[in-house]
Structure formats: C-alpha cells, structure tokens
Amino acid sequence: MRNSINIIKQKIWLRLNPKHRCAVKLFLGLALLGITVRTLPYLAPIRAKDLVQDDLAVEFRDRNGLSLGTILSRDQDHTAVVPLDQISPHFIHAILAAEDGEFYHHGALEMRAIMRSLIEAIEAKRIVSGASTITMQLARMLEPNPRTLPAKFQEIWLSWRLAAGMSKDEILAAYINRLPMGGNIYGLEAAAR
Numbered sequence: 001m002r003n004s005i006n007i008i009k010q011k012i013w014l015r016l017n018p019k020h021r022c023a024v025k026l027f028l029g030l031a032l033l034g035i036t037v038r039t040l041p042y043l044a045p046i047r048a049k050d051l052v053q054d055d056l057a058v059e060f061r062d063r064n065g066l067s068l069g070t071i072l073s074r075d076q077d078h079t080a081v082v083p084l085d086q087i088s089p090h091f092i093h094a095i096l097a098a099e100d101g102e103f104y105h106h107g108a109l110e111m112r113a114i115m116r117s118l119i120e121a122i123e124a125k126r127i128v129s130g131a132s133t134i135t136m137q138l139a140r141m142l143e144p145n146p147r148t149l150p151a152k153f154q155e156i157w158l159s160w161r162l163a164a165g166m167s168k169d170e171i172l173a174a175y176i177n178r179l180p181m182g183g184n185i186y187g188l189e190a191a192a193r
Helices: 002-015 018-042 089-099 111-124 134-142 149-165 168-176 188-192
Strands: 058-061 067-071
Touching (some): 089 134, 089 168
C-alpha cells in the first residue's frame, strides 16, 4: 500500500515540467522560510522585565515630597518610569491617535499601513509616509540604528520579539516611558516634573 502511494507521488512529480517543479520547490522553500521567521521570535521573546530602565535620574525630595533637584544618570538622560494605569487615559488616546490608531488591533506590524506606504512611495518616487507601529517605534528606541533597509529588518525582528513576549499594555507603557520629550528628557513622568 505504502509503496503504491510513493509510486503515485513520483508519477505526479515527474509529470510536472522542470519549470513547474522549480516553482513548487521555490514556493515550498519560501513558505518554510516564512514559517521559520515568524515562529523564531517566540523562542527568544523580549519580556517587560527585560526592559527595566536602570539608568533613572536620582531625584531629591524634601520631607513633604516636593522635588529639591535631580541628578542625571550616567548617560545624561532624565527618565522616570510610570505605570500605564497611572497615565491619563486622555494622554494614552492622544498618543494612540497620533502614532498608531490601530495599535490594539494588529500585531507588531500593520500590513495595511505597509502597503499604503509602499504604494505612496512608488507613486511619488520617494518615501512619503512611514508605516511604523508603536511596537516598531519602541524597537527603534531600544536599538537606535541609521535608517537603512537592513536596520529596518532588524527593527521588524525586534518588534516580533517584543510582541511575542509582552502584552499590548506592556509595550505601550514601555513606549510612553521612553518617549523623547525634548532635550535629554525621556518619558512622560520625567517631562511632567
């Protein structure tokens, strides 16, 4: 029985002309590559605890809790972390509306935005708009690189790892706590002080 199935498979495969066999092999190879690339981030996810901001500014307060002054961290960035549940919902809605309106409805990438951006770039023969999601922007904040095609692929890879290991709320909190707020101030809490 098993031998007859193999004979049938061989006959079907041999009936295909060499071009079709090559196309089938190429399709199967690309499908395997795609599946591998999309499942690997789950083997090495980035979790929220991996993104702890150790280089926080030291703030001195008086006995009433009023700020007396701040000593900047080694890299001269003023940062302070605030949990997402302590951030105004209005601020969160404003960030989402400005940066990624579909944040809670897509993965690390938003394919519609990527297609729109590609079509606009082809029509204008230059880059007109971006397609970065909040997850991709967080990846860029974590590993700033020059804006090149290989760097964009690295950003996508890091975005997939972030999405594999963190919830949407954790990604949003990490993003808000790393937002550049002018000068050497990063994050909403540091800017509010």
